[in-house]
Amino acid sequence: MQDQLKLDSFICFAVYTASHALNRVYKPLLDALGLTYPQYLAMVSLWEQDGQTVGGLGEKLFLESSTLTPLLKRLETAGYVRRERSREDERVVVVRLSEEGIRLKEKAIGIPGCIAAASGRDAVDLTRLQAEIVALREALNKSVA
Amino acid sequence: MQDQLKLDSFICFAVYTASHALNRVYKPLLDALGLTYPQYLAMVSLWEQDGQTVGGLGEKLFLESSTLTPLLKRLETAGYVRRERSREDERVVVVRLSEEGIRLKEKAIGIPGCIAAASGRDAVDLTRLQAEIVALREALNKSVA
DNA sequence: CGATAATTAATCGTGCGCGATATAAAACGT
DNA sequence: ACGTTTTATATCGCGCACGATTAATTATCG
Numbered sequence: 001m002q003d004q005l006k007l008d009s010f011i012c013f014a015v016y017t018a019s020h021a022l023n024r025v026y027k028p029l030l031d032a033l034g035l036t037y038p039q040y041l042a043m044v045s046l047w048e049q050d051g052q053t054v055g056g057l058g059e060k061l062f063l064e065s066s067t068l069t070p071l072l073k074r075l076e077t078a079g080y081v082r083r084e085r086s087r088e089d090e091r092v093v094v095v096r097l098s099e100e101g102i103r104l105k106e107k108a109i110g111i112p113g114c115i116a117a118a119s120g121r122d123a124v125d126l127t128r129l130q131a132e133i134v135a136l137r138e139a140l141n142k143s144v145a
Numbered sequence: 146m147q148d149q150l151k152l153d154s155f156i157c158f159a160v161y162t163a164s165h166a167l168n169r170v171y172k173p174l175l176d177a178l179g180l181t182y183p184q185y186l187a188m189v190s191l192w193e194q195d196g197q198t199v200g201g202l203g204e205k206l207f208l209e210s211s212t213l214t215p216l217l218k219r220l221e222t223a224g225y226v227r228r229e230r231s232r233e234d235e236r237v238v239v240v241r242l243s244e245e246g247i248r249l250k251e252k253a254i255g256i257p258g259c260i261a262a263a264s265g266r267d268a269v270d271l272t273r274l275q276a277e278i279v280a281l282r283e284a285l286n287k288s289v290a
Numbered sequence: 291c292g293a294t295a296a297t298t299a300a301t302c303g304t305g306c307g308c309g310a311t312a313t314a315a316a317a318c319g320t
Numbered sequence: 321a322c323g324t325t326t327t328a329t330a331t332c333g334c335g336c337a338c339g340a341t342t343a344a345t346t347a348t349c350g
Contacts, residue, residue, distance in 0.1 A: 015164050020308095054299060090346085133163050136274065168338090209309085234328085
């Protein structure tokens with residue numbers, strides 16, 4: 001019985017399927033905003049701090065430019081952001097919210113509450129679990145670095 | 146300060162990034178077996194119980210046939226499984242491990258230990274966290290259903 | 291100053307992951 | 321038995337996500 005090659009005992013499988021489950025809860029909420037889930041994360045990051053570079057967003061979201069560049073182009077096509085090369089350093093692309101992108105925040109305000117409700121946990125418990133998962137992420141990232 | 150539209154406070158963002166972090170830890174281990182992470186999960190499920198149907202695997206892995214069919218075809222091309230229509234019910238496709246697929250299990254035995262080590266937590270703690278994340282997943286799945 | 295190295299985005303190829311749809315087989319109702 | 325409905329898998333289009341590579345710009349060093 002020492003066979004630990006069981007799916008249901010894998011922390012990785014729990015995280016993997018929880019991630020998909022979250023996506024399914026978000027889907028209808030984000031459809032109303034015309035955003036996918038990764039696009040929503042990028043917008044949240046820009047609402048926190050406008051005018052970030054592609055690389056800066058990548059560091060915050062843990063994504064590569066090969067993922068972000070097409071995603072940001074789609075956000076630009078949707079009219080939520082503008083992408084422009086920095087004048088000081090022509091290598092850098094700065095991403096700025098459009099008026100419409102700024103306005104979108106109001107529509108997104110209620111989303112975290114919906115997710116919290118769907119989780120069936122109170123705020124304190126969610127925050128604790130969130131911190132634990134972040135700690136797991138940091139430990140894993142450290143082990144690869 | 147009641148603005149809760151902050152990335153770092155999102156449980157979803159924690160899960161999302163933890164999932165990517167896990168993938169990065171798995172990548173080099175699975176490269177040695179010639180598997181991707183979702184392919185590995187399918188193999189684990191088949192090692193637990195051989196001869197599952199596409200639908201059965203989908204229920205266990207929380208994946209649609211649109212995801213599994215191409216994935217299983219790639220596993221078949223790699224020589225790890227065979228896909229054959231059931232004789233009793235021609236709608237059903239049964240997935241069976243090949244000899245090589247059975248042998249692959251030996252190479253995969255050590256992987257969970259590597260992940261546990263990378264997480265920097267002891268087995269008890271990991272199991273507890275795993276159960277909490279599964280509970281979150283179940284609550285979320287219930288809310289959409 | 292000029293060659294080289296480093297940095298930043300973008301591009302390309304592969305593999306998910308899903309929703310919508312299609313196709314085929316089985317089950318069902320009359 | 322036959323048309324209808326349900327079920328199981330497959331197909332298609334789109335959007336991630338990443339590794340490897342490329343292109344352009346900036347920094348560095350002799």
